[in-house]
Amino acid sequence: MDGSVYLAYDYPVLGAFWTVMWIFLWVMWLILLFRVVVDVFRDHEMSGWVKALWLLFLILIPFLGVLVYVIVRGRNMGKREVQHAQERQDAFNAYIRETAKDPGRAGADDLVKLSELKARGDLSEEEFQRAKQKLLG
Template sequence: MSFWENFWDIFWWFIYVYAFFAFLFALFVIIGDIFRDRELNGWLKAVWIVFLAFLPILGVLVYLIARGKGMTERARERARQNREASDAYIRQVATASPTEEIAKAKALLDAGTISPDEFEKIKSSVLV
């Protein structure tokens, strides 16, 4: 009987492949967390890496149990810092300086596109 002829062999093969990739994902997330953790000194990082290299399944389970909560807090803090940095960058790039806004409004006034009253409104709103 061939492997592909038995449904349950195929089913369990997919379960094993899924578990293997889930383990690899967890392992790489843990290794990334070890190197990003600023509170963990170099020796402890080395111990964790050796532990993960020689006893990978046990190492992943122990790390998740011992440091899982801190892992979540560090990930949340990194996400907050990334969001703040991207928001600051967007604000910096998206908004023009008051001088640029007034210069644009003056060009529109000189072209006759806006009236002097509209120019004064724009100027007063930019300077606020």
């Protein structure tokens, strides 16, 4: 063993600052890289071959690939992100509308169907009353 032990006070403040700075830049680089990859997949205007070429470029030469992608196609990245968010919001609103239908209206429709079945003679009075009680309560 060489006998040297590094303690916290042996690490200068400027060294800690540069370490934090490099970690921050590395995380920002990863975020940018993944945003570009997601944007490549999200773009419906590009064909599959063009997407494959962009991904190959991003994998083989990542720094240059991201830089070129942001320069060439970066202007519309925000628009595609907003469009995707709007599509997700519309799908969510449609789901809410579908699941939060007025249950009273559905019950009224079912009662109308029951009364039609009774009027045609398909249901007896007892069956009608049981089905009606089941719907109402």
